[in-house]
Amino acid sequence: MFTGIVEEMGTVVSLEEREDMTLWDGTLGKGTELTVKADVALQGAYLGCSICVSGVCLTATALADDTFKVGLAPETLSKTYFKSLKPGELVNLERASVIGGRNSGHNVQGHVDGTGEIIEKRTDKDSLWIKVRTSPEIIRYIVPKGFVAIDGTSLTVVDVNREENWFTFMLIEYTQKKIIVPGKPVGSLVNIEADVLGKYSENAVAAFLPRLEALEAKIASLEQKLASKN
Template structure:
């Protein structure tokens, strides 16, 4: 679990597909490996630990303390759901270590399980704030609400405006945050990793379980009303 409070901006060292991954049965297969440089997140890092890379919870598979570089594997699902597979060496990424139990959470509960990507369609300045407009698929937008939480490239942010007709939402970055994360460096047309608030998905799941029963009860009530009307004649 993460907080969405980015600890540092790291740098992509390399992104390559290799065919020497040792599988569970001892055979070898193909894998995509990402190497990232970051000094803060290497403090206390260990093999198998979780590090959030631009919103994606990844497992450290190799550590090089001398160069402050760690390696992670990118599964096919990760490549489909995120923008990590499009990043070139030298690209900046947001980094955060997993949160400690009992520690402060100045953001919100971020799982590092990216739901999909959005596309920047506009940016503008409002005094010292930077506003960004993001286009997203309706399948994701339904979970995004005004003043609700959202993780954007792993950063815990507050939604400003939502337009469910034009399929976009906006958010803003204060002057301090602009200097600490990668989002301001991105231009119109670039992608952002999005993780919607998991509470919205749980609420939908819970409602889906009771909706059929509610529909059935409404049908029964309607039938009873018709019976009563006939008896009253």
């Protein structure tokens, strides 16, 4: 679990396809490996620990003095823009949160729902206003003044337009210097994770609705029977 409070911006060293990834049974397979240069994210890091890379919870598979490696599963590559990462590109980094520690953001799982496209940027005094278009499958979970994680950054949603599938958020001056989003031009992609509470709520309602519909049907049937007797 993460908080969405980015600790540092790391630098992509390499993104490569490897043919010599050792599988569970000792055989070799093909896989994608990302190497990132970092500082804060390596403090207390150990093999197998989780590091949030631009919103994606990834497992550290190798550690060096100033770099770490992670494997990217096909699901990760399909849900994020990571397949287009290039050496020298910046990524947001956050270590896993400590149980019982403060959370200045919100509960971020690091499970990206998909990507969005930056379609507009403008300044408002010292704040940066950004509009992002995404898919209907993601916009359904985004609500005004709710939480959203953009490239792993916990942000508050400002406006939502479900007809055109866009939402907006604002970055204060301090945050602009600490994360990668302000440096992305219009047309760039961002990783999006909607607040998990919305997904749980939808699941709960979906489980309850059939029972409610059945009850309403039964009440309607009883009302018809009473009406016929009168």
